[in-house]
Amino acid sequence: MSAQATTAVKKPNRAEEKLRAFHEEDAMGKAYDTRLVRRLVPFVRPHVRFLVLSFASLACLTGLNLLKPIVMGDVVRRANASDAQGLVRDGVYLSLLVVGGQLLTLAQLYTMQVTGARAMADLRAHIFLFFQSLQLRFFDRTPVGRLVTRASNDVDAVGELFASGVLNAAGDLISLVGIVAMMLLLDWRLSLIAFAAIPIVGAIVQYVRKRSREAFRDIRAKTARLNAFLNEQVNGISVVQAYSREDATAGEFDAINHAYLDANKRSIYYEAMLDAAIEMVSTLCIASVLWWAGLKRMGDISFPLVVTFTQYIKQFFEPISQLSQRYTVLQSAMAGAERIFQLLDEKDIDGVLSTEAEKAPEGPPDEALALLDVNFEYKPGVPVLKDVSLSAKRGEKIALVGATGAGKSTVASLFLRLYEVNSGFARVFGKDVRTYDRHALREQFSVVPQDVYLFTGTVLSNIAMSDPTPDRAKAEEALRRIGALELFERRNGLDAEVDERGANFSAGERQLIAFARAVYRDAPILVLDEATASVDSDTEARLQVALDAVMADRTALVIAHRLSTIKAVDRIIVFHKGRIAEAGTHDELLARQGVYARLYRMQYAHERVEAGDSLPGGLKEIAAGESPPFSRRSV
Numbered sequence: 251m252s253a254q255a256t257t258a259v260k261k262p263n264r265a266e267e268k269l270r271a272f273h274e275e276d277a278m279g280k281a282y283d284t285r286l287v288r289r290l291v292p293f294v295r296p297h298v299r300f301l302v303l304s305f306a307s308l309a310c311l312t313g314l315n316l317l318k319p320i321v322m323g324d325v326v327r328r329a330n331a332s333d334a335q336g337l338v339r340d341g342v343y344l345s346l347l348v349v350g351g352q353l354l355t356l357a358q359l360y361t362m363q364v365t366g367a368r369a370m371a372d373l374r375a376h377i378f379l380f381f382q383s384l385q386l387r388f389f390d391r392t393p394v395g396r397l398v399t400r401a402s403n404d405v406d407a408v409g410e411l412f413a414s415g416v417l418n419a420a421g422d423l424i425s426l427v428g429i430v431a432m433m434l435l436l437d438w439r440l441s442l443i444a445f446a447a448i449p450i451v452g453a454i455v456q457y458v459r460k461r462s463r464e465a466f467r468d469i470r471a472k473t474a475r476l477n478a479f480l481n482e483q484v485n486g487i488s489v490v491q492a493y494s495r496e497d498a499t500a501g502e503f504d505a506i507n508h509a510y511l512d513a514n515k516r517s518i519y520y521e522a523m524l525d526a527a528i529e530m531v532s533t534l535c536i537a538s539v540l541w542w543a544g545l546k547r548m549g550d551i552s553f554p555l556v557v558t559f560t561q562y563i564k565q566f567f568e569p570i571s572q573l574s575q576r577y578t579v580l581q582s583a584m585a586g587a588e589r590i591f592q593l594l595d596e597k598d599i600d601g602v603l604s605t606e607a608e609k610a611p612e613g614p615p616d617e618a619l620a621l622l623d624v625n626f627e628y629k630p631g632v633p634v635l636k637d638v639s640l641s642a643k644r645g646e647k648i649a650l651v652g653a654t655g656a657g658k659s660t661v662a663s664l665f666l667r668l669y670e671v672n673s674g675f676a677r678v679f680g681k682d683v684r685t686y687d688r689h690a691l692r693e694q695f696s697v698v699p700q701d702v703y704l705f706t707g708t709v710l711s712n713i714a715m716s717d718p719t720p721d722r723a724k725a726e727e728a729l730r731r732i733g734a735l736e737l738f739e740r741r742n743g744l745d746a747e748v749d750e751r752g753a754n755f756s757a758g759e760r761q762l763i764a765f766a767r768a769v770y771r772d773a774p775i776l777v778l779d780e781a782t783a784s785v786d787s788d789t790e791a792r793l794q795v796a797l798d799a800v801m802a803d804r805t806a807l808v809i810a811h812r813l814s815t816i817k818a819v820d821r822i823i824v825f826h827k828g829r830i831a832e833a834g835t836h837d838e839l840l841a842r843q844g845v846y847a848r849l850y851r852m853q854y855a856h857e858r859v860e861a862g863d864s865l866p867g868g869l870k871e872i873a874a875g876e877s878p879p880f881s882r883r884s885v
């Protein structure tokens with residue numbers, strides 16, 4: 251282990267603390283929980299025909315295995331009697347048993363695992379659809395790593411029920427009963443010698459089971475931590491490299507990786523211990539039977555009987571050893587199922603307003619957007635919007651301005667119902683947003699968000715993402731309208747590949763694609779949240795002209811820091827610490843000499859300094875000493 255890792259182990263580091271939540275949630279439940287099994291049934295039911303085939307094969311296989319020792323004993327008897335014909339017949343029987351057994355094993359494993367793979371694919375799809383129906387509030391408080399673990403590792407843990415043959419435990423039990431019956435029928439005294447080993451095996455299994463269960467729980471917790479850490483660090487790799495945190499991060503990873511390795515080593519140790527112990531006990535048992543047979547100088551115990559009996563003893567310990575391993579898998583599957591269903595029971599579902607809940611009174615026919623006395627907080631006790639009321643008529647363009655963190659983007663999120671108001675109402679086209687079907691509501695909006703997110707694919711698939719069948723001509727037209735067609739044509743146009751998160755495009759190019767995406771969608775309301783923050787001044791000027799055309803017959807909500815970009819809107823609403831400080835046109839607000847006028851003057855002064863102009867008296871000081879309250883994101 252590296253030096254950093256050693257330090258990291260001693261002192262809980264940032265990742266350790268942040269990921270402790272995974273430990274806490276990772277309680278190992280019961281090994282078998284009927285409630286959870288019942289909830290898994292709907293995912294297995296559509297594939298039940300495979301399961302029936304599997305159990306039928308298993309029953310036949312168990313029967314065939316019980317016959318094998320008898321034939322072996324017969325082989326010895328016929329060999330003793332030099333019965334060549336009988337030996338040939340036994341050879342044929344044995345071959346049939348082996349070939350038949352292998353064919354049945356093949357059928358049994360295949361059908362069982364196909365059932366599991368299909369059921370787990372359905373479960374994963376269900377979880378993914380469920381993620382999409384959750385409100386953003388849920389994702390704010392849940393680490394991505396945990397959600398990824400739910401849809402991957404936890405589903406895999408449940409799938410192990412099928413893959414590792416836990417359900418074959420039914421077959422194990424049947425064969426155990428069959429073996430015991432056959433042994434007793436053959437010779438009850440030899441059987442008693444074999445059964446004397448049961449308490450010893452029981453004690454070993456109990457000792458190992460408890461410890462391997464803890465090791466297993468630890469592995470699951472450490473897997474979740476590993477996933478969460480990798481997810482965060484890979485996403486933030488550019489920052490890690492820029493701030494030369496590679497060594498520190500490697501140290502943190504080393505600690506987490508070693509903890510994972512240790513948990514695995516413990517689990518491997520106990521599994522190996524169990525295998526070796528059961529093998530030893532079974533060999534001792536065989537030795538005792540041989541000793542007893544020798545002591546009695548065979549007497550009424552024949553040589554073929556001893557051979558048959560030792561074969562049964564071997565078969566007797568096999569399911570016992572497997573039962574204990576399957577118990578661990580069963581327990582981890584139940585823990586996985588419990589975590590999955592806990593997630594699926596989540597209440598933050600993005601639904602339609604229930605009929606009893608109070609809804610906003612209907613708005614006037616010409617109203618496009620309205621907030622009525624809205625209060626909102628992301629986290630309880632931290633108000634973000636306070637008593638906010640505003641409205642925009644159809645076709646009206648309004649701008650929201652205010653300092654960083656004043657609550658402007660939050661207003662847009664409330665209209666799209668990405669978050670729910672705590673009190674008051676949000677209305678779109680005169681209707682409470684909660685009375686809409688969420689798709690119908692969001693179809694009213696074209697959004698250019700502050701943080702553009704591109705998906706792996708092509709420029710076309712990203713521009714036309716609102717369309718199940720992307721229309722090339724329409725996407726090209728969208729790029730042309732925003733004046734960016736030429737820029738993209740230089741790099742393979744609409745077919746240019748987009749890497750994960752659009753990493754192979756500049757921030758400005760990503761913003762242009764987001765613009766084209768909004769134009770393509772062609773919705774009646776346009777939301778531009780700092781939409782030109784990442785493009786150069788030339789591109790911005792061209793965009794502005796294009797935008798005026800796009801906005802012409804639409805309602806628009808423009809969020810901007812650069813006040814020069816919003817002079818032409820119909821109304822400007824100024825936010826200050828979550829409240830509306832003032833509202834009016836650019837000229838009205840300047841004339842009022844309030845917050846907007848002050849902000850505008852400061853920004854104007856700052857721009858003049860950057861441009862190298864001389865400043866009017868008084869503004870020089872502001873420009874030199876005071877940074878503008880609006881952050882400038884463009885260069």
Ligand SMILES: Nc1ncnc2c1ncn2[C@@H]1O[C@H](COP(=O)(O)OP(=O)(O)OP(=O)(O)O)[C@@H](O)[C@H]1O
Binds near residue numbers: 652661
């Ligand atoms: N998902 C979230 N969870 C918790 N708090 C949040 C969340 N999103 C925003 N906030 C907080 O709400 C406040 C308002 O955020 P919002 O993004 O609306 O501000 P804004 O005016 O758009 O700021 P900016 O100009 O920087 O984009 C901020 O204090 C922010 O920290």
